[in-house]
Amino acid sequence: MAKEPVRVLVTGAAGQIGYALVPMIARGVMLGPDQPVILHMLDIPPAAEALNGVKMELVDAAFPLLKGVVATTDVVEACTGVNIAVMVGGFPRKEGMERKDVMSKNVSIYKSQASALEQHAAPNCKVLVVANPANTNALILKEFAPSIPAKNITALTRLDHNRALGQISERLNVQVCDVKNVIIWGNHSSTQYPDVNHATVKTPSGEKPVRELVKDDAWLNGEFITTVQQRGAAIIKARKLSSALSAASSACDHIRDWVLGTPEGTWVSMGVYSDGSYNVPAGVIYSFPVTCKNGEWTIVQGLAIDELSRKKLDLTGAELCEEKELAYSCLS
Numbered sequence: 001m002a003k004e005p006v007r008v009l010v011t012g013a014a015g016q017i018g019y020a021l022v023p024m025i026a027r028g029v030m031l032g033p034d035q036p037v038i039l040h041m042l043d044i045p046p047a048a049e050a051l052n053g054v055k056m057e058l059v060d061a062a063f064p065l066l067k068g069v070v071a072t073t074d075v076v077e078a079c080t081g082v083n084i085a086v087m088v089g090g091f092p093r094k095e096g097m098e099r100k101d102v103m104s105k106n107v108s109i110y111k112s113q114a115s116a117l118e119q120h121a122a123p124n125c126k127v128l129v130v131a132n133p134a135n136t137n138a139l140i141l142k143e144f145a146p147s148i149p150a151k152n153i154t155a156l157t158r159l160d161h162n163r164a165l166g167q168i169s170e171r172l173n174v175q176v177c178d179v180k181n182v183i184i185w186g187n188h189s190s191t192q193y194p195d196v197n198h199a200t201v202k203t204p205s206g207e208k209p210v211r212e213l214v215k216d217d218a219w220l221n222g223e224f225i226t227t228v229q230q231r232g233a234a235i236i237k238a239r240k241l242s243s244a245l246s247a248a249s250s251a252c253d254h255i256r257d258w259v260l261g262t263p264e265g266t267w268v269s270m271g272v273y274s275d276g277s278y279n280v281p282a283g284v285i286y287s288f289p290v291t292c293k294n295g296e297w298t299i300v301q302g303l304a305i306d307e308l309s310r311k312k313l314d315l316t317g318a319e320l321c322e323e324k325e326l327a328y329s330c331l332s
């Protein structure tokens with residue numbers, strides 16, 4: 001029997017990530033090849049015509065799984081009945097801008113959209129915030145939608161996780177699908193800590209630690225980390241626009257693994273509401289290694305944290321606390 005369609009909201013759908021993301025959702029990349037979807041697309045009035053153009057293209061593409069499209073500038077209509085909300089709408093960082101510069105523009109958007117989701121989304125709606133500053137926008141959304149369980153509100157660090165897999169794969173000249181269990185700790189910003197201490201590569205003679213194969217701790221503790229931390233800025237420099245296809249693809253990975261589960265023995269990185277695990281600050285949206293099962297994420301516990309890692313976990317945690325403070329000052 002055919003499955004009931006899942007309603008997926010994409011805010012900022014007329015923007016460049018939106019344009020890459022909605023066809024992926026309509027093709028089943030996010031929720032699977034047998035899951036029908038109804039797309040809800042929200043943008044602001046100046047983008048209404050472009051949004052309608054995206055809707056026209058979705059119709060023209062005749063996606064078999066796509067059972068309906070709502071394209072609107074009305075936040076209530078956009079949020080009504082949605083099961084998954086991918087929050088991409090906001091003000092993007094431009095060349096030379098730090099995330100903090102865009103904070104005040106985005107916190108007020110996330111405050112008002114939190115209320116709309118709380119009142120009109122389907123019960124148990126899962127929320128992924130992509131728009132920067134992603135962790136802090138997600139925190140604002142959580143704070144202003146108190147009836148949505150904190151575990152349902154997450155931020156995208158899967159792009160950073162995938163970037164780390166990509167760098168290791170290039171360095172070792174191995175397939176990216178054979179590399180696993182990197183970790184992005186903390187903020188989706190240049191203080192994030194891409195950690196390979198528990199990462200492995202599948203080889204013909206079994207799984208081997210990344211450190212053992214790379215044999216270059218100086219690179220792993222230096223250039224590798226900065227490359228992943230700075231990758232968003234490098235894409236902006238090269239394209240004069242922030243990453244879009246990789247962000248859209250990683251958003252699909254995030255939701256797919258959350259809803260359908262992570263493979264046995266594999267974890268992924270998600271920005272989730274911190275309970276203080278690994279002695280990082282509680283009460284911020286912090287990226288942890290997580291496994292997912294039955295639609296729920298669980299932080300992987302018990303991983304050894306060495307001295308260098310400890311410092312980096314604390315540094316990015318401190319930045320998230322600062323961002324939280326700054327966000328609240330923008331609201332008052």
Ligand code: NAD
Pocket residue numbers: 011012013014015016017018042043044047088089090091092093109129130131132133134156157159160188242243244247
């Ligand atoms: P974009 O400017 O192309 O698109 C943003 C869209 O949001 C625009 O169409 C704009 O009209 C719309 N918008 C603005 N305010 C809105 C509101 N209140 N409600 C609904 N829509 C609204 O930007 P983009 O390149 O698609 O990037 C979107 C966001 O994602 C940016 O904040 C960017 O920095 C962020 N980003 C995050 C990651 C990540 O890994 N977390 C990666 C890449 C980009």
Ligand code: LMR
Pocket residue numbers: 093132159231232233235242243
């Ligand atoms: C990215 O990581 O590509 C985006 O978050 C762009 C940015 O603002 O750095």
